[in-house]
Amino acid sequence: MSKLKIDPTIVRTDLNLEAIKDLLKVQHPITQKYQSLGGSGGWLGPSTTPITKCPDGVGSYQHYANGSIYYHPSTGAHEVHGLIRARWQSLGWERSFLGYPLTDETATPDGVGRYNHFQGGSIYWSPATGAWEVHGAIRTKYSSLGWERSFLGYPLTNENTTPDGVGRYNHFQGGSIYWTPSTGAYEVHGAIREQWKNMGWERSSLGYPTSDELIVFGGAGRISHFQRGSIYWSPTAGVRVLQERVRVHVKILDNPVSFTLNEQFAAMQEVFSIAGIRVDWVTTENLNLPSLADVDVGGCFMGQTTTEQNLLFRNRNFMSGNDLVVYYVRSTVPGYNGCAAFPAGRPGCVVVRSASRWTLGHEFGHVLGLSHVNNNNQLMTGGGTFNITNPPPDLTSGESTTMRNSNLSTPL
Numbered sequence: 001m002s003k004l005k006i007d008p009t010i011v012r013t014d015l016n017l018e019a020i021k022d023l024l025k026v027q028h029p030i031t032q033k034y035q036s037l038g039g040s041g042g043w044l045g046p047s048t049t050p051i052t053k054c055p056d057g058v059g060s061y062q063h064y065a066n067g068s069i070y071y072h073p074s075t076g077a078h079e080v081h082g083l084i085r086a087r088w089q090s091l092g093w094e095r096s097f098l099g100y101p102l103t104d105e106t107a108t109p110d111g112v113g114r115y116n117h118f119q120g121g122s123i124y125w126s127p128a129t130g131a132w133e134v135h136g137a138i139r140t141k142y143s144s145l146g147w148e149r150s151f152l153g154y155p156l157t158n159e160n161t162t163p164d165g166v167g168r169y170n171h172f173q174g175g176s177i178y179w180t181p182s183t184g185a186y187e188v189h190g191a192i193r194e195q196w197k198n199m200g201w202e203r204s205s206l207g208y209p210t211s212d213e214l215i216v217f218g219g220a221g222r223i224s225h226f227q228r229g230s231i232y233w234s235p236t237a238g239v240r241v242l243q244e245r246v247r248v249h250v251k252i253l254d255n256p257v258s259f260t261l262n263e264q265f266a267a268m269q270e271v272f273s274i275a276g277i278r279v280d281w282v283t284t285e286n287l288n289l290p291s292l293a294d295v296d297v298g299g300c301f302m303g304q305t306t307t308e309q310n311l312l313f314r315n316r317n318f319m320s321g322n323d324l325v326v327y328y329v330r331s332t333v334p335g336y337n338g339c340a341a342f343p344a345g346r347p348g349c350v351v352v353r354s355a356s357r358w359t360l361g362h363e364f365g366h367v368l369g370l371s372h373v374n375n376n377n378q379l380m381t382g383g384g385t386f387n388i389t390n391p392p393p394d395l396t397s398g399e400s401t402t403m404r405n406s407n408l409s410t411p412l
């Protein structure tokens, strides 16, 4: 290659000094973005303003027939348009809590909607829902659940202040996220949300959610915790408000063989939910007490415990207050599924490893003051809990009241 030489006989005379300076100048980032989107022939259309400084004196923008490009040195240049732009405008453009855009308008991963992320939040749009902002801790929760692909779907509102003036919320297609400074942000949805709504949202006796919806002991039940109670739901028990609880400690001399601990606790929670009582499984401890693995329970009469029962119920690690305990043993002598007789001041029961799904709940029913009934549709049947065929077995309203009134169940 030959060296490039400037031929002094060829001189452009159409460029004055100012025009040469312009040619050397790097294009404004807004102009670069505009050109990358097709310029005046692209979907943004012709400009309707010059590139203009924002009121903060740092950023700048240009409006076009079909949208805007905003630039800030720390975010770069991004376009906003359509209903997302209209929502951003309604909140106060870059001077709102959203600040400057961090992205162009982008298709959501579900292929249905669109979004822009901003410095202080996001605006989500879909044809069915319109454009709404999410930000702060509520947005963080929404993100952690999987944005629009979660059960929440798209937002139906901006973040609003709750009627009690304390918290904030967004409603979504599939539920809501509620936040307060003291509780944090949690989702509530489905039948549990419907129950809470019917009770008066955060102004109900339950207050604000303190958990997402949780799976109960690995079963079909679901629960959301609130400041002053919980709402439980299962396919067979329906929706139940829980405003009392029992705290249960598990001591294992011999592991369950017929139903797992989870299955027995899930069953106990399901039937206790009828009484409005939450079952908190607090601790689990293995006890190496082979001499008590086949424990003598005598006649299993309330208030009449044997020497072996007294020895067994001395094992109270981690327990306090009105806490309850269940000891899992190989067998009782004579042979029962369990026995709810306990020494004074040490409330609890014994359950054998081959017990039924409902034995745990049945024995704690006794502990909370219930007696046998002659009806295999009821939890407290004297005919053996293996004969229960209507999950969950019935608790009468009188039995429920007795359980709630027991000093072993305490208000949430």
Ligand SMILES: [Zn+2]
Binding pocket: 362, 363, 366, 372, 382
């Ligand atoms: Zn019984």
